[in-house]
Amino acid sequence: MTLYSISRKSQSWYGEAIGILILDAAYPCIPGNVGNATTYAYPVRFQEVRGASIDRLLNQRDPALRDAFVEAAVELRDRGVKAITGACGFMAYFQEEVADAVDVPVFLSSLMQIPFMHAITGRRVGIVTANSAVLTPRHMRASRISDEIPVAIAGMQEMTEFREAILEEKGTLDSAGIEREVVEVAARLVADHPDIGSILLECSDLPPYAHAVQAATGRPVFDFITMIDQVQAAVRRRRYEGFM
Numbered sequence: 001m002t003l004y005s006i007s008r009k010s011q012s013w014y015g016e017a018i019g020i021l022i023l024d025a026a027y028p029c030i031p032g033n034v035g036n037a038t039t040y041a042y043p044v045r046f047q048e049v050r051g052a053s054i055d056r057l058l059n060q061r062d063p064a065l066r067d068a069f070v071e072a073a074v075e076l077r078d079r080g081v082k083a084i085t086g087a088c089g090f091m092a093y094f095q096e097e098v099a100d101a102v103d104v105p106v107f108l109s110s111l112m113q114i115p116f117m118h119a120i121t122g123r124r125v126g127i128v129t130a131n132s133a134v135l136t137p138r139h140m141r142a143s144r145i146s147d148e149i150p151v152a153i154a155g156m157q158e159m160t161e162f163r164e165a166i167l168e169e170k171g172t173l174d175s176a177g178i179e180r181e182v183v184e185v186a187a188r189l190v191a192d193h194p195d196i197g198s199i200l201l202e203c204s205d206l207p208p209y210a211h212a213v214q215a216a217t218g219r220p221v222f223d224f225i226t227m228i229d230q231v232q233a234a235v236r237r238r239r240y241e242g243f244m
Contacts, residue, residue, distance in 0.1 A: 010078040016045040017236045018228060019076030019084045021069065021091065021098075021108065024052050027166055028173040032208030034087040034224045039207070042232055045081055047072045054167060058090050058134050069094040070101040077102040082235040084108070085228055089129065089202035095142040107231060110202050110224045111143035114151065117222055123197025124150040126189045126219070128182060130167065130203040131157040152193040154185050156203065166205050179209045186213045198222060 007014075022035055029035035037044060049065070049072045056062040069091070073084050083105040084098070092109035099106040117125050129135050132155025145151070156162045159181035165173040182201070190196050201210060201223040214221045 007080055008078060011080040014080060016043045016080065017082040018042070018044045018232050019073075019079070019081030020044055020046050020228075021072050021076070021084065021086045022046050022048045023054060023057065023088055024048055024050055025054050025169060027169045027171065027205075029205075030173065030175055030208055032210075032225070034085075034204035034207070034228070039225060040228070040232075042236070044228075045076060045079060047076045054088075054169070057088065057093065058131055058167075061093055061134075061136070061138075066094055066097050069098050073098045073102050073106070077104055083231050085224070085231070087204045087224070089204070089224075090134070090139060092139040092142045093136075105231065105235070107227060109139070109143050110200060110204070110222070110227055111139060111145065113222050113227050114143065114145045114149060114200060117198045117200060117220075118149045121197030121220070124152055124193055124195045126186070126193065126196040126199040127151055127153045128186050128189065128199065128201050128203070128206065128213070129153060129155050130162075130205070131155050133157060135202075150195075152189055152196060154189040156182065156185060156206075159185065162205075166203075175208065178205075179212050182206055182209045183212050183216045187216050190217045190219065 031038050049068050051068050052065050076084050086108035089109045089111050095108045114125050132153050161174050161177035162181050164170045198220040204224050207223040207225045210221045210223050
């Protein structure tokens, strides 16, 4: 008989390895989006960061949000998750503070994959971000992206449907429209920088369109889901089964 013990007295249920910090925002999270539970082949747990609006995180970079991020991460940790990620690449702004506050792995931003992407291709990394105007050196440093890694950045902020649906939270989302927009941005980025070896979709709303971006550019495409799947596999290793 296997003997099981509780992990924490604050934990009342089990089976969720990945905890996801979600912005205090309101727009449709379609399948493939980080904020849609059906995106994953395993259970995840969401925790809203109260007061962390798109404006306060991306545009204001409000340092007062630090406590809200730490509080939400501690809540996830206390509920038993094995690792904590985010649902916006710009959460990198608080990567170090959150990582210092909890005793489980923290990987708040999809940007953290960039050193790996550069290592496996030896070429420039293309970044398609929600808003290139507010992506700062602090986000890059917190994601361990050194100045020696060549990158090319393109933003979605001028694309009408993406801006209105996501950044301005109009309440509806034309998925086909956003797909056309992100493909246009990615294709232009590669045309401007033919030495790009791989593409990162920084925004948590863009993974549903990764296949279309790959078809248009011919490059490996990384996003939040590639990162979350990798960490899930690492913290929940499974026994190999098969035959010889």
